[in-house]
Amino acid sequence: QSLLTQPPSASGTPGQRLTISCSGSRSNIGMNIVSWYQQFPGTAPELLIYLNNQRPSGVPDRFSASKSGTSASLAISGLQSEDEADYYCAVWDDTLNVVLFGGGTKVTVL
Amino acid sequence: QVQLVQSGPEVKKSGGSVKVSCKTSGYTFISYTITWVRQAPGQGLEWMGLISPTNNNTNYAQHLQGRVIMTTDTSTSTAYMELRSLRIDDTAVYYCVRGGTNWLDPWGQGTLVTVSS
Numbered sequence: 231q232s233l234l235t236q237p238p239s240a241s242g243t244p245g246q247r248l249t250i251s252c253s254g255s256r257s258n259i260g261m262n263i264v265s266w267y268q269q270f271p272g273t274a275p276e277l278l279i280y281l282n283n284q285r286p287s288g289v290p291d292r293f294s295a296s297k298s299g300t301s302a303s304l305a306i307s308g309l310q311s312e313d314e315a316d317y318y319c320a321v322w323d324d325t326l327n328v329v330l331f332g333g334g335t336k337v338t339v340l
Numbered sequence: 341q342v343q344l345v346q347s348g349p350e351v352k353k354s355g356g357s358v359k360v361s362c363k364t365s366g367y368t369f370i371s372y373t374i375t376w377v378r379q380a381p382g383q384g385l386e387w388m389g390l391i392s393p394t395n396n397n398t399n400y401a402q403h404l405q406g407r408v409i410m411t412t413d414t415s416t417s418t419a420y421m422e423l424r425s426l427r428i429d430d431t432a433v434y435y436c437v438r439g440g441t442n443w444l445d446p447w448g449q450g451t452l453v454t455v456s457s
Contacts, residue, residue, distance in 0.1 A: 232384065265443040267385075274435055275377075275385065277445035286445065318385055322441040328401055329375065329441065331385040 234258065234319055236332035242309045243340050250335045252302040252319035258330055262322045264302040266295055269316045269334075278317070279304065311339045342366040344436050344448035351454045357424040360451045362436030369417035370394050373440030376410060376421045378432040379450075386432075390440050391419065426455045 235253040242248040252264065266279035277286055279295040282302070292313075295304045302321075306313055319332040347361040362374065376388040389400035391410040398410050409422045419436055434451045437444040 263442050267444070274447040274450050275444075276447065277443060280443035280445070320385075320444070326402075327399060329387040329390075329444075331377075331387060334384040 232331065232333040233323070233326075234321065234330045234332035236317075236319060236335045238333065239336045239338065241338040241340055242306075244309055244311065246309045247305060247307045248309050248337065249306075250304045250317055250319075250337070252304070252332050254300050254302075254321060254330070256300055257325040258300075258321045258323040259297060259302055260300045261324050264295070264297050264319055264321045266304050267318045267320065269318065275318065306337070309339055313337060314339050342438065342446055344438060344446060346434075346436060346448040346451045349452040349454070351456065352426050354426055354428055354455055354457050356426050356455075357422060358426060358453050359420055359422040360434050360436075360453070362419040362421070362448050364417045364419070364438070367438070369412075370414055372438045374410075374412065374419040375437045375439055375444055376408075377435045377437060377444070377447075379435070380429070380432040383432075388421070388434075392440075393419070423453075426453075428455050428457060431455045 264282050267275040268278045269275040282297045283295045292308050316334045318334045343365050345363045350358050352358050370393045373390050375390040391398045393412040407424050411420045436448040
């Protein structure tokens, strides 16, 4: 069981706005930078968000993220079929001295 | 462009060891930490540890301490991850990634390690 809690699944229809939560604690999200990764089946994860809310070049602005206290969230607006993937949050934990990954959220576009 | 290219798939017996390589290009190797992450079949991402090519300082996940060794070769800009005393549940895709405690980018293509009895 991951110390970063994500819903195992989320779904929406095309065009909808979808939000994925990532819940942690003071020693991780509360103190450090959150990043998000997108992974399609059979491929390596890719950086989607860094520095809590920054998009690397090439990532559509439909993807946004935020952090508040000990929780973070990823939002996908204008959901598209190509957004079907697994999404992971990640953050350093000051107490454990490890990078924690959330358990991952499988996004399905209905 | 920045690339991390990993060695090919491996099949090992339990109790044995495996060494995965990660050849980097497109950036100054010693300027960035290398992190290793693994993913068991159908499971999520698991952080294994990291290494700084500058001084070879490492930080391993506690449950892998004593079984994992991460090294780098600055002459070839290559990172290595060796896992010993392999168990069936070490079967996973192993990824090397540029980056350390803040964000991880880019990722290698992954190396499937299959451990059989």
